[in-house]
Amino acid sequence: MARIAGVDLPNSKRIDIALTYIYGIGPVLSKNIIEETQIDPSIRVKDLTDEQLNKLQKAVEKYPVEGELRSQVSQNIKRLISIGAYRGIRHRRGMPVRGQRTRTNARSRKGSKRTVGISRKK
Structure with a gap:
């Protein structure tokens, strides 16, 4: 099993798909990395x-991925909260940040409905 950036890549997947298992690498960046390393995108990880693994490892190290990227994202959110920006307030309240409607929908961000007055059966 190939291990790149601390992530075990699935053996049976094509390399262009397997790279997307790394946090911070999507389909476009995966394609760019494969073109940069000149590896056939249809080759399986086990092959x-x-x-080739060393080339991929070096190419992936150029980008912020996994722990480094997660810490950057959390620092950005903490910065927004600390300066009192609108987006930071939405993060603090656990509400949608990017302008979605909240009168209906937004249940995954807001959590389950809280009823007032009567207690409902679970």
Whole structure:
């Protein structure tokens, strides 16, 4: 099993799909990395040579991924909260941040409905 950036890539997947299992690498960045390393995108992870794995590892290290990227995102959110920006207030309240409607919908962000007055059966 190939391990890149602390993530075990699934052996049976194509390399262009397997790279997207790394946090911070999507389909476009995966395609760019594969073009940069000149590896066939249809090759399976289990068929990669050690040389190809080293090339991929070096290419992925150029980008912020996994823990580094997660900490950047959390620092950005903390900054928005600390300066009292509108987006920071929405983060603090656990509400949608990017302008979605909240009168209906937004249940995944707001949590389950809280009833007032009567207690409902669970």
